[in-house]
Amino acid sequence: MLNVRGDFPILSRMVNGHPLVYLDSAATAHKPVAVVEAERDFYVRAYANVRRGVYLLAAEATELYEAARAKVARFVGARPEEIVFTRGTTEALNLVAWGLGETRVRPRDELLVTEMEHHANLLPWQELARRRGAQLLAARITSQGELDLGDFQSKLSSRTRVVSVVHVSNVLGTINPVQEIAQWAHEVGAVVVVDAAQSVPHMPVDVGELGADLLAFSGHKMLGPTGIGVLWGRAELLAEMPPWLTGGEMIREAWIDRAVWADPPARFEGGTPPIAQAVALGSAVDYLQGIGMDRVHSHGQGLTAQALEGLRARPYVTVYGPPDPSRRGALVAFNLQGIHPHDVATLLDQEGIAIRAGHHCTQPLHRRLGIPASCRASFYLYNTPEEVEQLLAALDRVKETLG
Numbered sequence: 001m002l003n004v005r006g007d008f009p010i011l012s013r014m015v016n017g018h019p020l021v022y023l024d025s026a027a028t029a030h031k032p033v034a035v036v037e038a039e040r041d042f043y044v045r046a047y048a049n050v051r052r053g054v055y056l057l058a059a060e061a062t063e064l065y066e067a068a069r070a071k072v073a074r075f076v077g078a079r080p081e082e083i084v085f086t087r088g089t090t091e092a093l094n095l096v097a098w099g100l101g102e103t104r105v106r107p108r109d110e111l112l113v114t115e116m117e118h119h120a121n122l123l124p125w126q127e128l129a130r131r132r133g134a135q136l137l138a139a140r141i142t143s144q145g146e147l148d149l150g151d152f153q154s155k156l157s158s159r160t161r162v163v164s165v166v167h168v169s170n171v172l173g174t175i176n177p178v179q180e181i182a183q184w185a186h187e188v189g190a191v192v193v194v195d196a197a198q199s200v201p202h203m204p205v206d207v208g209e210l211g212a213d214l215l216a217f218s219g220h221k222m223l224g225p226t227g228i229g230v231l232w233g234r235a236e237l238l239a240e241m242p243p244w245l246t247g248g249e250m251i252r253e254a255w256i257d258r259a260v261w262a263d264p265p266a267r268f269e270g271g272t273p274p275i276a277q278a279v280a281l282g283s284a285v286d287y288l289q290g291i292g293m294d295r296v297h298s299h300g301q302g303l304t305a306q307a308l309e310g311l312r313a314r315p316y317v318t319v320y321g322p323p324d325p326s327r328r329g330a331l332v333a334f335n336l337q338g339i340h341p342h343d344v345a346t347l348l349d350q351e352g353i354a355i356r357a358g359h360h361c362t363q364p365l366h367r368r369l370g371i372p373a374s375c376r377a378s379f380y381l382y383n384t385p386e387e388v389e390q391l392l393a394a395l396d397r398v399k400e401t402l403g
């Protein structure tokens with residue numbers, strides 16, 4: 001059992017007269033004091049803009065910013081020069097779709113995603129397909145909520161330029177077999193992009209082992225601040241991509257009519273970056289590593305197994321996604337028969353329990369499941385088995401009140 005709740009002051013808050021039970025970490029995670037303090041310390045002690053000043057503060061700020069990059073790199077088994085700081089997963093995926101669109105995608109080429117993508121890993125590819133006259137395909141999911149690997153393979157061809165898949169679905173919880181996917185995609189010469197927004201915060205991820213080419217995640221879902229995210233890319237791929245944001249500090253030389261881009265990662269970090277947020281993300285990485293990602297992962301799986309068992313034992317509940325907790329991330333989406341998810345979430349809130357209700361930015365997936373919306377409880381290292389029990393008991397009361 002992890003014993004970290006004392007590090008998260010917000011968890012002792014009262015909500016509607018009840019202690020907060022926060023079950024929405026898939027949307028965003030709370031911050032330990034160490035991370036808040038790291039951001040504050042940076043502003044109080046070493047703050048300046050990065051990469052431009054010759055004075056001591058600027059040098060210190062640049063050093064801290066680059067040290068954060070190195071920490072993030074180590075965290076996912078990458079090299080610092082392969083780590084681009086972005087505003088989040090959404091921005092990282094847009095950057096990639098833009099860059100690959102310029103270098104790799106021609107009319108009638110194909111892009112392959114899945115039915116379970118978050119809109120952040122769908123809309124950038126839609127836009128690219130529209131811009132370049134390419135075709136966007138989506139591999140189907142099985143009735144168990146896993147990726148239909150046969151369908152996926154049948155949609156791969158010599159026309160496939162990019163395969164972009166979510167590592168862990170933010171609704172189904174499904175962990176996709178990225179290694180296999182990457183191998184198949186590479187056999188047809190496609191570039192492999194991974195949306196790791198729900199995996200990197202919750203389980204050990206090593207980009208070398210995964211075998212993908214580009215991978216995106218967000219700081220705020222892994223105990224870090226908002227406004228900072230990460231794109232990892234193989235050095236040679238980053239080197240071939242043009243920037244999508246042009247301006248200060250991303251060039252080698254500029255004239256009135258043209259410019260020569262700087263090498264990555266600077267090429268993709270035009271303008272003043274989220275400096276303090278990067279430094280604090282480095283502190284979030286320290287915190288997670290201090291606990292150990294294996295322990296974070298097994299804690300999340302334990303809570304998920306408990307929630308799945310409790311939900312399945314209730315005949316009035318429909319659960320989505322794979323039944324085997326070891327094949328899932330730390331979240332469960334479900335519905336109560338005949339009760340709208342928003343009503344469920346509203347009643348739970350009255351008891352201090354925060355869950356998400358809606359389509360979770362996966363409308364095509366919800367359409368595929370034949371539902372307009374769902375409830376989702378998601379767990380992190382600060383949640384407890386008692387909180388899962390509270391959720392289950394509260395659902396019984398919702399059923400009694402509205403069912």
Ligand code: 7TS
Nearest residue numbers: 026027088089090118120170195197218
């Ligand atoms: N990809 C996945 C799989 C996600 O779950 C999210 C955010 C994103 C991309 C986008 O991340 P951002 O940091 O750029 O916003 N998912 C959710 C969610 O499930 N509830 O709120 C945000």
